Amino acid sequence: MSVTVKRPSTFTQYKTLLVKDLRQEFRTKEMLTSMGIYALLVLIVYGAALAQTAQVFDILQMSGGLLWALIVFTSLLGLNRSFTAEKEQGCLEGILLVPLDRSVVFLAKATSNLLFLLVVEIITIPLFYFFFLTSTTPSDSFWLIVVPLVVGTIGVAGIGTLLSTITINTRGKDVMLAVLFIPLIFPLLYACVSATTAAIVGGDLFMETFTMSLALAAGYDVIMVLLSWVLYDFVISV
Amino acid sequence: MAEKAKKALKLPESGQWPDSVVPIALVGAAVFLVAGFLMAFLYASPVNGAALSEPVLVGDQMVTNVQLLSQKIFYFHMPVALVSFGALAFAGFYSVRFLMTKEQRFDTCTKIAMEIALLFVVLTMITGEMWTRFEWGLWWTWDPRLTTYLILMIIVIAYFILRNAIDDPERRATYGSVIAIIALVDVPICYMVTRVIPSSIHPVVLREGGMTGDMGMTVAVVMIGMIMLGFVLYRMRFRQVRLTQRVEAIKEQLED
Numbered sequence: 155m156s157v158t159v160k161r162p163s164t165f166t167q168y169k170t171l172l173v174k175d176l177r178q179e180f181r182t183k184e185m186l187t188s189m190g191i192y193a194l195l196v197l198i199v200y201g202a203a204l205a206q207t208a209q210v211f212d213i214l215q216m217s218g219g220l221l222w223a224l225i226v227f228t229s230l231l232g233l234n235r236s237f238t239a240e241k242e243q244g245c246l247e248g249i250l251l252v253p254l255d256r257s258v259v260f261l262a263k264a265t266s267n268l269l270f271l272l273v274v275e276i277i278t279i280p281l282f283y284f285f286f287l288t289s290t291t292p293s294d295s296f297w298l299i300v301v302p303l304v305v306g307t308i309g310v311a312g313i314g315t316l317l318s319t320i321t322i323n324t325r326g327k328d329v330m331l332a333v334l335f336i337p338l339i340f341p342l343l344y345a346c347v348s349a350t351t352a353a354i355v356g357g358d359l360f361m362e363t364f365t366m367s368l369a370l371a372a373g374y375d376v377i378m379v380l381l382s383w384v385l386y387d388f389v390i391s392v
Numbered sequence: 393m394a395e396k397a398k399k400a401l402k403l404p405e406s407g408q409w410p411d412s413v414v415p416i417a418l419v420g421a422a423v424f425l426v427a428g429f430l431m432a433f434l435y436a437s438p439v440n441g442a443a444l445s446e447p448v449l450v451g452d453q454m455v456t457n458v459q460l461l462s463q464k465i466f467y468f469h470m471p472v473a474l475v476s477f478g479a480l481a482f483a484g485f486y487s488v489r490f491l492m493t494k495e496q497r498f499d500t501c502t503k504i505a506m507e508i509a510l511l512f513v514v515l516t517m518i519t520g521e522m523w524t525r526f527e528w529g530l531w532w533t534w535d536p537r538l539t540t541y542l543i544l545m546i547i548v549i550a551y552f553i554l555r556n557a558i559d560d561p562e563r564r565a566t567y568g569s570v571i572a573i574i575a576l577v578d579v580p581i582c583y584m585v586t587r588v589i590p591s592s593i594h595p596v597v598l599r600e601g602g603m604t605g606d607m608g609m610t611v612a613v614v615m616i617g618m619i620m621l622g623f624v625l626y627r628m629r630f631r632q633v634r635l636t637q638r639v640e641a642i643k644e645q646l647e648d
Contacts, residue, residue, distance in 0.1 A: 313574070320567050324557035333553055334571065337546040338578050340539075341585040348589050363589070370585050381577055385570045388491055392563045 167254045171262035185235050185270050193228045193278040197285055214290055218351030229271055233314040234331055236267055237322040260386040268311035293356020305371045306346035312379035319389050345371040403641050406634035414627045417620045424617030431610040432467040462526035469519040471615040475622045476512035479505050484576040487569035499565035502572055504629050508622055510548045536586035543582050547575040
């Protein structure tokens with residue numbers, strides 16, 4: 155009697171790794187709560203920081219930048235956490251023992267980071283609107299900020315996953331991730347802030363700036379995610 | 393015994409042929425840089441700035457504009473910036489080579505190319521800062537080139553911080569190479585993004601033919617000097633690091 159074991163397809167491997175991350179998060183709720191609370195606290199800091207100016211200046215022009223500052227700092231916190239559990243509980247060694255293509259590990263991790271970040275954004279952006287934008291009238295194109303948010307978050311999750319894999323093995327990993335992440339994410343941040351501000355402020359020329367910035371952000375995403383995907387094998391195998 | 397012979401071959405080698413060029417290049421760098429410095433002030437014609445309220449007689453010429461002394465910064469700023477790009481290109485090339493071969497030698501090359509790049513990037517930032525202050529009248533502006541250079545400088549510094557935070561040599565080399573490659577892809581994107589989105593105030597000197605013959609000549613002389621200087625620094629540092637590694641390897645062998 156022989157037992158035949160079918161080799162799982164790449165998609166099955168990907169799905170298993172992703173479901174593992176989601177299930178872990180669903181049970182502990184560690185990342186979502188810490189990121190959500192952190193984002194709320196940043197909003198409160200904004201409240202104090204803008205308290206003396208709110209009556210005078212145009213919050214709409216700044217809101218794109220403030221929103222992205224919030225996203226960058228919150229994602230730094232989340233990305234730092236994303237491999238800590240794997241490392242501490244020896245899960246990473248287990249995954250590496252499995253004969254699977256390393257890039258699948260990258261894709262699964264990047265997807266789970268992307269999902270967590272999107273969930274946090276879904277919670278924080280209404281809050282941001284509630285705290286800062288209800289006294290103003292954003293343009294009709296406000297809902298379009300969804301597009302730069304998704305495009306930007308894809309880039310953040312892609313490059314962030316690679317960088318957090320690197321920094322998990324270094325001394326002082328929290329600072330190390332920020333030191334590498336912020337300069338490397340800068341072009342994406344710049345383009346996304348431009349697109350988000352264009353969508354919030356509106357105006358005649360908004361579509362031009364919006365599409366141009368989005369095209370650049372999307373280009374960054376494609377290049378950086380592909381590069382991270384290719385280089386991931388080297389990083390995780392050492 | 394055979395194993396020992398094999399190990400002896402693996403000693404980090406140094407002192408290849410480029411080392412013999414170093415003294416000549418060093419003299420060349422000194423000559424060209426001094427000549428370039430003198431040319432910048434004595435040979436290249438001054439550039440007109442803002443118009444004066446009334447014409448003034450300087451020497452035997454009527455001058456109607458302010459003659460900009462600060463424009464001389466340009467003759468050093470541009471060559472230094474180009475050499476920093478060159479050093480970064482070498483760093484990128486060697487990091488790809490390292491990932492291909494996993495030879496420690498290429499990691500040393502990457503690290504030293506990065507060191508040279510850091511030196512020239514900082515020099516570019518200093519001369520660039522002088523330029524923005526005296527030519528544009530402000531200390532800092534988020535202009536595409538300034539922004540890109542700031543990001544570039546921070547990434548190069550981050551590369552060294554990362555290296556310092558890892559103990560295992562192989563891991564350090566791999567992570568360093570990966571970051572170097574990502575950084576080199578990131579920087580042109582950064583330049584493009586900041587360039588396309590707002591309008592730029594940097595003059596595009598080469599493309600629009602904004603330089604006269606004597607200015608071009610001066611830039612070329614300084615350029616050659618700077619390239620030689622970069623090469624000399626690279627080789628000398630490489631030799632020093634490789635010899636240190638060689639001594640370490642020999643010590644280890646003697647202990648066995």
